[in-house]
Amino acid sequence: MNCLHKLAGGASMALLLGGCASLSGDGGFGAAAGVSEQRTGLSASVAGRLPRNDDDARALAAVIDKKLGQPLAVDEAVHIALLNNRGLQASYWSLGIAEADLVQAGRLQNPVFDFKRSHGGGEVSIERTLTFNLLSLIMAPLAGRIEGRRYEQTKLLVSNEALKVAADTRRAWVEAVAANQSAEYAVQVEESAQASAELADRMRKAGNWSAMDVAREQAYHAQTVADVSAARKAAVAAREKLTRLMGLSGAQTAYKLPDHLPELPAAPQELGDIEQIAVNERLDIQAAKLDTAHTASTLGLTKTTRFINVLDLGVVSNSEGRTNARGYELSLEIPLFEWGSTRVARAEATYMQSVNLLAQAAINARSEARESYADYRASYELARHYRDHVVPLRKKLADETLLRYNGMLMSVFELLADAREQSAAVNGYIGALKDYWTAQANLEAALGGRLGDRQSTNKGVTP
């Protein structure tokens, strides 16, 4: 960058540009990976670069297979996704494209009259019309500066993409483990209902119960069988979502998940100024800031030259949807009818647009931080309530019911019904625990991938 700035002044110096900007060799991956590694605590590559050939692929597969050899903890799943998610890999390569563009922009152009390009979603279209070499000579430093900042931005956005994949994977892991647990709960309920129905049938055979009583128990059992199917369906869907995020296929899809979600930590994280953290740490905000800063410099340029039109297009998109189409246009105009005032006005408007987009992004980030932090704390409280009150009280009820069964004060059917109620409470806890870990992932995403000392999301395999 410094290099670009120094040289931007004179077209005569443009010859030296080629010597200044050169390809990094890893397509900028190292820089982007460094940011995401710092935020997730997990390396984004096996060999320090993107896999390019069969050897790389084999090394990657070996690393992943080793991780899949045991029940997959959440951080392991996230790591696999960072290494292996093909969408993310594609994003990394887009960084390579941006770098190539940057280097190319810094080099002397072949004779052209007009130079127009746009890129978006990984697709680049370049349109050229024959023009004076001289003009391209004048334009080259400008294009280099613009590409330079675009590259910086792309780096941030790609890193951000990595954080998104990490957060999505974290959520998908929690969902998949919880779905398994819920399916297991459904089986317990079904077993209890089956025992009831079977006993009811035996009672009918002994002449103690009516067909209606038996039908009632059997109908309930039939419903629980349906519930098991539904729960298993949901478990498969959740698992496949996780599989997709980790980019797994073939034999690797047979990975094992832990039986239980990690236990609730002793206390939730106490975070001070979460809004400030979000604004400081979020990469999308940083990208927007960069965008605004560069728009400001473009405005300055436009004001100085008046006849060189530098128009940046595109909007800041901080979380949703695909990357927006972005591009720029450089043109030199002959001041015949208009002396550049509209150009300045337009540049100013573009700048103001950028400022407001940044402001909106900051407002969104702050709001998301508040919301996700509140949700995180509330989810913790709810899960703790289930763990400390609902589940123990259900256990107490089950104990008391058994005592009443012992005294022939209640029947075995009430005992079984209570066992089902107890399972429901446990399932409620599973749901609350799932919501807590999901809320934690959401909070991390809203704060830019960092949550204090990053306690205990890993390893906790048994509650």
Added chain:
Amino acid sequence: MTTRRSFLSGAALIGAGMVTKAGAASLPEAPVQSSAATAPPLVPPNGRPYNPVVTLNGWTLPWRMKDGVKEFHLVAEPVVRELAPGMTANLWGYNGQSPGPTIEVVEGDRVRIFVTNKLPEHTSVHWHGQLLPNGMDGITGLTQPGIQPGKTFVYEFVARHAGTFMYHPHADEMAQMAMGMMGFWITHPKDPKQHAVERDFVFLLSAYDIEPGSYTPKINTMLDFNLWTFNSRAFPGIDPMVVRKNDRVRIRAGNLTMTNHPIHLHGHTFEVTGTDGGWVRPSARWPEVTTDVAVGQMRAIEFVADAPGDWAFHCHKSHHTMNAMGHNVPTMIGVDHTGVAEKINKLVPGYMVMGDKGGSMGDMQMPLPENTLPMMSGDGPFGGLEMGGMFTTVKVREGLARDDYKDPGWYRHPKGTVAYEWTGEVPPAPRAPGVPPSKPTETMNVKRDAKHHH
């Protein structure tokens, strides 16, 4: 849990204040009983002589003589009564216990009864069966205002006729009787030789609905009680009635439950000799082994205890010889648990199959909810008695002292007088020729299936 002491202290403070205002100096002492054991008969220290009764798991209220008037002091108050070892109940009673103490007077006595109310609501006492001035009958609203909390009322009348009576509130009686407000009343004949017996036992029949794990009766229960008691005791908490061989024995029972109780004595025949209306003329008595005591009635039965042994004495309604039990538990008899039991045990650790061979829990010793009694329990010399509720024994023994009511232990049967197991060969059961062996269960199934196919 509120202990009786802490429960009472608040009420006692109010009471003391009010009593002082009413003139404590003239008020007789109100003795308090803290034990649910059977107190020995109270030999009258003064007044006309009589043969005192034994209140089963209860006691007789001492009195004072003042200017020729027998003065008693009843304190209506919350009490904690032990229904049987292992179970206590928060009840309302008199002078520390529920039922209250038995009042014993002699025909012709002038009686003055002070009633102090330490309950949280108004009360009154109705002297069931007494012939007295209308204004002494104790009906709130009709013959007197309610005795408000902290207040003391005085009832005074002449015990005009000998017999068996009781007392209970006639104010909010649905709640107050369900809480245990009741007591026995005996008016002895002027002549102690008249109707004289060697042993004279009295008790009230009462019923409570106390949810296992709780302590206070559900006062709104109408019929589906779970604890059936003699004097607010449930077997095995009821003392035996110990008698000497060839004693003439009288047992008097009053029914303040909401259903009748056919009271049955083993090994003897008896005669109903009295009701709350008075003595039955000898010519009108008929021999019985069971007599029904209807709601609100008193019965006095008499017999000569000529057969040594431990004789069962109980209400013949079989649910009334049970303690707390689930009335909605389905019958499990004959239900094959093979396989299912294991499944249930997996879901509910600690589960055991019960009831598939009958209702008896046999010798199972399984943990129960707090403060309740096993459905049927009590151990006898031959094993589990499987009894609860309104059940006890009349223990007839030779050579007891006249005033000896101590439990003599289990009866020692003379050789050859106990049912024994046949160990010889068992011949096949005779069957009418041509009749196939009966299989009741199968027959039932066939019938039912046939019906369903129509």
